[in-house]
Amino acid sequence: MACFTVETTYTDDRDALAAARPRHREYLARLVEQGIVAAAGPWADDSAGFAIYRVADRAELDRLLDEDPYTTEHVAAARTIHEWNVVLGTIG
Template identity: 30%
Template sequence: MKHFIVEINYLEPLARIQESVPAHRAYLQLGYDAGLLLCSGPKVPATGGFLLARAASLEALQAFFAEDPFSTEKLASFTFNEFQPVKRQDWAQDWFSAP
């Protein structure tokens, strides 16, 4: 598996973003259920968000986020940064070591 930090940047005012947050979080749950996501949350101040993700490829992860309501409604842009995790907490070993 490849590992990524995904950065979301809002393209619309926060009031409009907040209308789609429940649908966005429901969609993210599919990623959690599939084991793609480890954590996610908004930036402070709320100009977007960050996610820690894994996928077989960058293209697979991009395809997943292309269906996110923030993407389909053109509310946000997504940036994908691949990295190689070399150190981690013991409790996260299984998530980072999964094939």
């Protein structure tokens, strides 16, 4: 399993963000139930969100991000993705 951090910067269109957010959260909740997403949520200023994914590889992560309502509804303005080598602590 690989661990990735994903920071998603939102569009400036706050109405589109508000409209897509319920579907995005339902999508992530299913991934949490499956053990794929360890944690997720927006920054306190709601400028972006952050999630930790546990997946087989980058291709699986890309597929999951492509299916995310924030992607399909064009709410994700940008994403910063890093493969993360967890040295201390545990994720899930």
